[in-house]
Amino acid sequence: MKAIAVTDGDTRPQIIEKPAPEPDEGEALVRTLRVGIDGTDFEVIEGNHGGFPDGDDHQVLGHETVGVVEDANGTELEDGQLVVPTIRRPVGESNAFFDRDEPDMAPSGTYVERGIDGAHGFMAEYFTSPPRYLVPIQAEFADVGVLVEPMSNTAKALDHAFASRSAFEWEPETALVLGNGPLGLLTLAMLDSTVDRTYCLGRRDRPDPTIDIIEKLDATYVDSRTTPVAEIQEQYEPVDLAYEATGYAKHAYETVDVLAPNGVGVLLGIPGDWSFEIDGGRLHREIVLSNKALLGSVNSHVTHFEMAKESLAKLPEWFLEDVITDVFTPEEVDDAFERGDDRIKTVIEFDTL
Amino acid sequence: MKAIAVTDGDTRPQIIEKPAPEPDEGEALVRTLRVGIDGTDFEVIEGNHGGFPDGDDHQVLGHETVGVVEDANGTELEDGQLVVPTIRRPVGESNAFFDRDEPDMAPSGTYVERGIDGAHGFMAEYFTSPPRYLVPIQAEFADVGVLVEPMSNTAKALDHAFASRSAFEWEPETALVLGNGPLGLLTLAMLDSTVDRTYCLGRRDRPDPTIDIIEKLDATYVDSRTTPVAEIQEQYEPVDLAYEATGYAKHAYETVDVLAPNGVGVLLGIPGDWSFEIDGGRLHREIVLSNKALLGSVNSHVTHFEMAKESLAKLPEWFLEDVITDVFTPEEVDDAFERGDDRIKTVIEFDTL
Structure with a gap:
């Protein structure tokens, strides 16, 4: 074969x-x-x-x-x-x-x-x-069933993110997806029914097919070259949920600043070694005083594939x-x-x- | 008055x-x-x-x-x-x-x-x-009831930590408390019934009353001057739960390395501004590939005071x-x-x- x-x-x-x-x-x-x-x-x-x-x-x-x-x-x-x-x-x-x-x-x-x-x-x-x-999976997914696996990674990540906020009342209204690759776009579409307003970070010039999709989803495209992650909070609004799919290590730490109080950042990227300076004291303090959470999420299994199937049917x-x-x-x-x-x-x- | x-x-x-x-x-x-x-x-x-x-x-x-x-x-x-x-x-x-x-x-x-x-x-x-x-609270707590408020902060932090791991089966066996102040010691005692083995980080010489308490609790005292946080995993073992009560900003990031896969670090310290270099790429990758979580927790309310009362009765x-x-x-x-x-x-x- x-x-x-x-x-x-x-x-x-x-x-x-x-x-x-x-x-x-x-x-x-x-x-x-x-x-x-x-x-x-x-x-x-x-x-x-x-x-x-x-x-x-x-x-x-x-x-x-x-x-x-x-x-x-x-x-x-x-x-x-x-x-x-x-x-x-x-x-x-x-x-x-x-x-x-x-x-x-x-x-x-x-x-x-x-x-x-x-x-x-x-x-x-x-x-x-x-x-x-x-x-x-359903027979009608023959063409799009390849999306179940990547979507299952998001299903798991969101499942963990929501669990992490389950000890109190948490109703996220805003979400930011870092990364406009296929996983970022799938996640943005999945979040469409979960929160009121979504943002997606990329570094592309228009015209661009990913920006077209972002805007067709009624999400806001954020160009990281003109609006660094740490400034999204001021320029747009803080977000309850951030989803990192860039693998750009600094995004893991910048995510803390873009989160609203009680927000959660879920990390999926897998960067290589890279040392850099952070304002570690301020970020630590911000995580504590605003009850923020950062979670890593990798891979997925059957329950997440089942969740992904349900999400796929709604896209x-x-x-x-x-x-x-x-x-x-x-x-x-x-x-x-x-x-x-x-x-x-x-x-x-x-x-x- | x-x-x-x-x-x-x-x-x-x-x-x-x-x-x-x-x-x-x-x-x-x-x-x-x-x-x-x-x-x-x-x-x-x-x-x-x-x-x-x-x-x-x-x-x-x-x-x-x-x-x-x-x-x-x-x-x-x-x-x-x-x-x-x-x-x-x-x-x-x-x-x-x-x-x-x-x-x-x-x-x-x-x-x-x-x-x-x-x-x-x-x-x-x-x-x-x-x-x-x-x-x-119970009348017999007249002398020790002052401990309910600090213990309620830990009750909340642990409640959030467990919630963050509730999307999968998580049975923590080991815990590390960073800090041997009163909050650290209270937390160590509260964790005694939750996990099998506990560690407590401090920077004191013997004889010392906090080290005496740590050892009477059958916990292991870790001197941060001879065993930096990042080396605890190798020198002792990785821990499922880390609880930071030092306010020392680097501990927030070093916690990632001491956690076992699927572990959670909960941060309670409130450091001032302090910039320093971290191996941000490696830490980001480690959080993702090992499904780790970092949470901040501040303050507490009635439900946590109720939990603290129950814990206090068991000390x-x-x-x-x-x-x-x-x-x-x-x-x-x-x-x-x-x-x-x-x-x-x-x-x-x-x-x-």
Whole structure:
């Protein structure tokens, strides 16, 4: 079968031939329809994220996937059922985090991540998986189901953010999304029904398709080159919820200043090492005196995929069409991994329903 | 009546004479028994915290108080009932935060704080208050009821910390308290029944009464001069919960490193401005990849006082005796506001039951 993989020393992913996988007992065989590309894929390609599967000289990419059950193989799934796979798998048989369906909370070393770290991904014509890692989705999501995985990361992050404010009455009215990449835009759309006013930070000139989407969502585009994060509070308003999806480390700390009292900032970016000066005393004091919270959130699991499915069903048609800007065949791999400001979510289509 | 107040320009609190307050309709008159002294009092004295009540040239100190209802004055309280007052009062009639009994979450400008900022405290023979700000406590707490207010701050902080981890299964086994002042020691004792192993950070040489208490609680004393916070994880173990009560700004950031995956650091200190360099990229990444949380917590209200009452009832007798090291009469005000390593909690006793 065809697969898209990065090989040791490669700087670009390539299409390769691999034997189609045979499902073990208790595993279903899934035929891949679409796989999305995101920033993590580029980190894997650049070798900055995770490692190859044990004993292999290549890593099949892909972690944002929708597929169809080709052979339920005696599992509780049904042939023809549309599914989205989760990413983490246990090292060894299982562990407490997997046993209680919370592998997203598992510490490093207890899991591998399909398509990212230590396990092959889903960017191939077929893959196998135990059904507990396959989330059934509606048949009408064949084209947009690749958005369930990224949206599930936001579902988890928001779930944790709301939990962190659950010891008191908290009704957020305003939210700021830092980052206008696909995850930022999806989050902005998800927040549309949660808060009254939304802002989205980017660093792009008009005309730009992400700014168009931001404004079609009735959100306010904030250009970080003219309005630094720390000034958003004054220039617009403080926000109850901030969602960082830039990976720009200073944003983690600047978030404190943009939050309204009792606000929460949830961090999802994964920056590299970077030392800089902060007004650490003032920020510490501000966190305390205004009951603020900063949370990190990584990965997601079945409950969050279920939340994401519900959110996806509520997103407007035009938004889904505008966000998935590019669809390529596996053979167009070179094109697919190009980047550009005109692209938002690129997907590779292996097959259709 | 006698009161202990700080006057404009004074560098030390003094005993003054004031007319005893007359309760308004809907207010009870309370006879003060004991008032504790804490770091906030010294900040008020040094003029670093809040301002005097409108139109007054002095501020009566005191916010850790136990008293007895002298005249219920038609309220639902009973004469002779032991009570502990809460601290925040609304600016103006009321506001949404007070209406829902969450003034601890009210933003700056919407409240004054008795004994701290803009309102007279309880360090006087009598005070008046609406009953909604008076928490009834057991008669046997006449001597130790001054601990309810500081413990209520911890009750709130822990309530928020646990809430922040409530979106997944979290059973903390280890906790670190940063700071061996009275609040740190009270928190350490409160955590004794919550986690398996506790650590307490200080910078004192033995013999020292706080180290004695730490070790009598079966906690581990960590000397920050030989074991910096960032090294606690390696030298001892990572902790699920960190509680910062030092006001030392770097601890807010170092806390991230001492936390186990999925851990939470709750900050209560109120540092001044201080700029310094941090490894902001690494810390941001660590917060995200390990699902960590940092929360600020300030003040507390009736529900937290109720929690504190329950915790107080569970503390061992020896601990309470060891923590309240000094009891002074109002006339001994000069002595009472001396500081020393042999003192833990100092209280001023206006009367006995």
